[in-house]
Amino acid sequence: MENEDILMALKNGNVPSKGVRDLCVGRDNEIAEFERLLDKVDDEDKAYTKFLKGEFGDGKSFFLKVIEDMSFKKGFAVSWITVSNNVPFNKIEIIYRNVAKNLRVKTGTSLEHIIDRWYTQHYNMASQDADNDFEKHAMLRERIHDELEETRQYSTTFATVIENYAKLRSEGDKEGASYAISWLRGDANIPFSVKKKFNIKSEIDKTNALGFLEALSVFIKSAVGYSGLVVLVDEVEIIRKLIRQDIREAAYDYIRLIFDNCSNGQFQSALFVFAGTRELFEDPKRGIPSYTALEERIKKEYETDLVDVRTPVFVLKGFDKNDIIELSEKLLDMHSDAYNWDANAKIGPIVEIIAENHVSNAGLTAGKVKARVFIRKFITLLDTVEQNQNHFNTPEDILEEFNGNINQVEDDEFDEFDDDW
CATH class of the missing domain: 3.40.50.300 (P-loop containing nucleotide triphosphate hydrolases)
Structure with a gap:
């Protein structure tokens, strides 16, 4: 189903969630x-x-x-x-x-899960190395403090909140730890009584947000790995x-x-x-x-x-003739696999003509064809031919269908407030 999902997303004018690297030509x-x-x-x-x-x-x-x-x-x-x-x-x-x-x-996890997994790794290591609970918590605090050394150089506050998040987690205060993560995400209106738990009075605002962004990048690299x-x-x-x-x-x-x-x-x-x-x-x-x-x-x-x-x-410029041919060949293979037919046999022989026609009609953009325009039209052609194969007896029949629609671009196709490409 993956190829079908990719083709449907492209036909709808959206960026697919998978497979974009293989389709990125030129x-x-x-x-x-x-x-x-x-x-x-x-x-x-x-x-x-x-x-x-x-x-x-x-x-x-x-x-x-x-x-x-x-x-x-x-x-x-x-x-x-x-x-x-x-x-x-x-x-x-x-x-x-x-x-x-x-x-x-890559696994799809969020900042909360990233920090939680990082904390859990250190908690487990401290549990293995310590002989009792007192030693375990002392060792955990020391590990966390040392891990945040580089982060602390960019924002003491950022490092402090993470340290206190770890402290609240080790004490079993899940609500306080959750609020600490919310604060790190920039959430406002956290009650002052809760912020006291992780030793913070202020909020993230225009005076410190850029520094927090810097600290976040360092934390992700130096501490989390x-x-x-x-x-x-x-x-x-x-x-x-x-x-x-x-x-x-x-x-x-x-x-x-x-x-x-x-x-x-x-x-x-x-x-x-x-x-x-x-x-x-x-x-x-x-x-x-x-x-x-x-x-x-x-x-x-x-x-x-x-x-x-x-x-x-x-x-980023539009497609030239070679780009269109290369992409067309990829789309033909994907469509053949998705719908179990030989798209190459039916349409492959006229791909170069389709590319030439598209480039010649792109005079207003110096012969560069807009990616979204071509892809949507070409996949629509593939869908139409595959579902009506008896109607298209010769390559000329297919070219007539494609060329008859090559200039039909809706006025709102490039809505500047909805540019998914």
């Missing part, structure tokens, strides 16, 4: 660079900020999913957040809360639509701070990837160019069509 240079960056984050505790630039439907969310899968395979913890009215980037405390809430590892933290930020173009200039600039400044802190070593063991539309990177009135402090850091010094994946901004 991005070999970008994938190789992210492989290299992830290895440096893991091996050298480096931190990086990258940006993905592309039109609606060009595959930004799809490529973020590829990065997510790569990160999971390399042992990273990943948090995917989508900028929206409810997740505004001008409020860093809300960004931290969503990063912590959406944190996942994952390769590092990857934060994927989708639909950043929402910032450009904010009416008030001061709010837009606050959002851009937090991105600038993250960029600077990765560059100067304040962040460790972390990779941030921001994805947005061309307008976000080019609009001089509301986009990133309107905020010089960020624009000067990420802009290209000169324009060239030659490959340079080491610049801050990756430009």
